[in-house]
Amino acid sequence: MTAPRNLTSVLVANRGEIARRVFATARAMGMRTVAVYSDADASAPFVADADIAVRLPGNTPAETYLRIDSIVAAALRAGADCVHPGYGFLSENADFARAVQAAGLVFVGPSAEAIDAMGSKLAAKARMQEAEVPTLPSVDATGLSGSELEKAAADVGYPLLVKASFGGGGRGMREVRRPGELAEAVEGARREAASAFGDGTVFLERLLERPRHVEVQVFGDSHGTTVALFERECSIQRRHQKVVEEAPSPAVGPELRERLQAAAVAAARSIDYLGAGTVEFLLDDEGDFYFLEVNTRLQVEHPVTEAVTGLDLVRLQFDVAAGRPLPDSALRPPLNxxxxxxxxxxxxxxxxxxxxxxxxxxxxxxxxxxxxxxxxxxxxxxxxxxxxxxxxxxxxxxxxxxxxxxxxxxxxxxxxxxxxxxxxxxxxxxxxxxxxxxxxxxxxxxxxxxxxxxxxxxxxxxxxxxVDAERLRLHALAAALAGAALRRATAPVLAGLPSGWRNNPTQAQTTVFDAGTVRYRLDRGGLAADVDGTPVEATLLGAEVLAPGRVLIELEAGGLRSAFEVHVAGDSCYVDEPGGSTALVELPRFPDPSAAIPPGSLTAAMPGSVTRVAVAEGDRVTAGQPLLVLEAMKMEHPVTAPTAGVVTALHVTVGQQVETGAVLAVVEDQPAPDRGEPDAS
CATH class of the missing domain: 3.30.470.20 (ATP-grasp fold, B domain)
Structure with missing residues (x-):
């Protein structure tokens, strides 16, 4: 144990909201803040938040936030005395922790040895078994294929999960319910894990049906204290990634909470854990729980623990990293x-x-x-x-x-x-x-x-x-009236007239949105409007231009008065009210014929890289059949055939970068050739 030291300047080896979150506490502690940023993040708010920012040339994580040498060099150049890893990227990389310490800097996180111990989910499970923490059946799938892989899966039992040993955030994970799905799931998980984490090791683990995902926040200091700061439930997930998190869990009472916290503390002590960590469990209906993993870092969902305890977990991280003991407030926190x-x-x-x-x-x-x-x-x-x-x-x-x-x-x-x-x-x-x-x-x-x-x-x-269909018609009308108000605000003559107003009966004004066509007349008789022919009974009470591109529309419909704030940005209109919001796109009156996409075209929904092509031109495909795979935003996105037919055009190859809207392939709906009646002779 070394004497406490004062930390004066922190580099946050991360981006976005977590960098801003760490900066907020660091400033409150009187520390100077240093950001690192990629070229893609040059204008991001977290860069402006920092006292000093250091550019990492490039855009992709591999070029920037995953470069240990570049980040350590940036910390030294900026005069930082400590590095906070945030979460994601290098936060659970033992080599990064060692490199920071080797440079004479303080790593605001656990020891490299603790990260190593939990870096591989396979090794972590073995360690937890030694610590008598309950675990689910599993087997390493490294090098397994064919009958060996099938036997390993049978030993684990179906249904099962294929999981990346060094993964997280749901990447490198596939659910398998029957043997026929196994080989493709393992290959896909390996490929995604290798791309996201640089290691394609995967294992098979028994799938616990409909469990709760419950985790315990732990903290350890260099004075021999390890505490648990209650549990969080993170069960509502998509693609094995958390969407809703809460503290405490509605399923955990005092007795179960005591058992969960005791297991989490035992897990942390088994690796001499320092700083903030999270021990994750799966909880079944019987109140039994099973070790999932240890996240050797701060979690995305740490604010809910802060809210119920009143603790600043980032401040505690800095205190522990500086060699100070955990304060009394962290030893016996309230659950409020x-x-x-x-x-x-x-x-x-x-x-x-x-x-x-x-x-x-x-x-x-x-x-x-x-x-x-x-x-x-x-x-x-x-x-x-x-x-x-x-x-x-x-x-x-x-x-x-x-x-x-x-x-x-x-x-x-x-x-x-x-x-x-x-x-x-x-x-x-x-x-x-x-x-x-x-x-x-x-x-x-x-x-x-x-x-x-x-x-x-x-x-x-x-x-x-x-917003339901009836309310959507009011939103569309408000958007059309807002567009007219903005045009009227720039009119050089008769600016005092209501937007869209006519002195005599005339043809209705027409605005075509992607959600429907609005027709309206505004004259001495009031407002008459319809959306796609369905009348909208409403009275226009006001149309006030709040700022360039922003209009407040007041309508009365069915005896109810409502205010709609409309934001017009180019051909997009955003309509907000307390009951919900709508995004509408105004379509051009005269579409450009050259912009038309051939029928049967499959287009890229976002920019990405083609990682797999499973068909060739001339192939006959069935509806839903995978044609190719795009990788974007750290996830694989299969592109499937919308209907049975023939691939008449294929415009991409593996490794090719594509932009949003690019035509990837064309599948024409063609009947199967008639082979005639079989010869009876």
Whole structure:
């Protein structure tokens, strides 16, 4: 044990919201902050937040945030005396921890030996078995294929998971329910794990049906103290990645909590753990739990623990790294109220969680304050983006974490749903509506959560827009009236007239959106409007231009008065009201014929790299058959045939980079050739 030292300057070896989160605590502790950034992140808010920023040339993680030598050199050049790894990237890389320490810097995290011990999920499971922590049956799949692989799977038992040994965040993971799916799942997991983590080692593990995902926050210091700071439940997941997290778990009572915390502390002590870590378990209906993994870093969901304990976990990380003992407040913390966090992603749940990229036109979530610590009642927002930010294809598409605290779980859930519903999220499709529906669902409010929650309740229900068809017609009308108001605001004559107003009966004004065609007349008789021929009975009460591109439209319909804030950005219109939001695209009056895409074309939904091509021109394919695989935003996205037919064109090869909208292949719906009747002779 060494004497405590003062840390004065920290380099955060990460990006986005976690860099901003660490900077906030570091500034509160009087430390100087240093950012590293890729070329793609040059204009990102976290770069401006730092006192000093060091460029890492390149765009991809492999070129930038995964370069140990570049990051250590940046820390030395900037005069930092410690490095905080955040989460993701190099945060669980033992070689990085060693390189930081070898350079004479303090690594704000556990020892390299502890990271090594938990870096391989296979090795970690063996270690936990020695510590008498319950684990699920598993087997290493390295080098196995054919009958050997099939036998190993049979020994583990179906259903099973193929998991990357050095993976995380759901990448390099496949679910297998029958032997015929095994080989493809193992190959896909190996390929994805090698791409994401630089190691394609995978193993097979028994799949526990409909478990809860419960984890325990642990902390250890260099004075021999190891504590557990209660549990979090992270059961609601998509693609094995957490979407909703909460503390405490609605399934954990005092007796189970004591057992979970004792197992987590035993796991941490078995590797002499220092700093913040998380021991993850799967919990079944009988109250039995099984070790999943140890995350040797701060977790994305750490704010919910902060909210219920009043602790600043990043401050504790710095204290432990500086050699100070954990304070009394961390040894016997209270469990106060309930906190829920949701991850707000730029993705489309209704299209198989397709990640989105592009410009974020606006982001505003009603929140008390950013990074307010300790947290009392209300809403907290942790975000790495701002209006005008570009969401690229190189990194995870999470826009923000929104956290609610309240004295009880139901109040926290409803407050969080209300804040999300009132949020302005313009420019990209997000999972906001799904999050609101989850938080307000009877099953969630009753605490009936497990890892199959989204599948069981169905995306057809959970991913449905908050704005129903009737309300959508009002939104479309408001968008059309807002466009007219903006045009009227720039008119050189008669500027005082209402937008779209006519002195005499005349032909209706027409605005064509992707969601429908709006026709309206505004004259002495009032407003007459329809959307796709369905009348919209409404009275226009006001149209006020708030700022360039922003209009407040007030309508009365069915005796109810509503205000719609409309943001017009190019051909996109975003309509917000407290009950939900709509994004509309105004279509051109005279489309360019050259822009038409041939029937049967399969286009890229985002920029990406082609990692696999499974067909050739002239091949006959069936509906749903995989044609090729695109890799973008650290995930593989299969492109499948929309119908049975023939591949008449194939425009890509393995390794090729494609842009959004690029035609990848063309599948024409052609009947199978008639081979005639068989010869009876």
């Amino acid at each position: 109220g309930a906190a829920i966090e949701v991850r707000l992603y730029a993705e489309d749940p209704a299209r198989d969680w397709l990640p989105q990229s592009g410009r974020l036109e606006d982001l505003h979530v009603p929140a008390d304050a950013e990074f307010r610590l300790p947290h009392g009642p209300g809403i907290r927002l942790d975000s790495g983006v701002a209006p005008g930010s570009e969401v690229g294809v190189h990194y995870d598409p999470m826009l923000a974490k929104v956290i609610a605290w309240a004295p009880d779980r139901t109040s926290a859930a409803l407050a969080l749903a209300g804040a999300l519903e009132r949020a302005r999220l313009h420019g990209l499709t997000t999972n906001r509506d799904l999050l609101v529906r989850v938080l307000r669902s009877g099953a969630f409010l009753a605490g009936e959560t497990d890892t199959g929650f989204l599948d069981r309740h169905g995306l057809d229900v959970l991913a449905a827009p908050l």
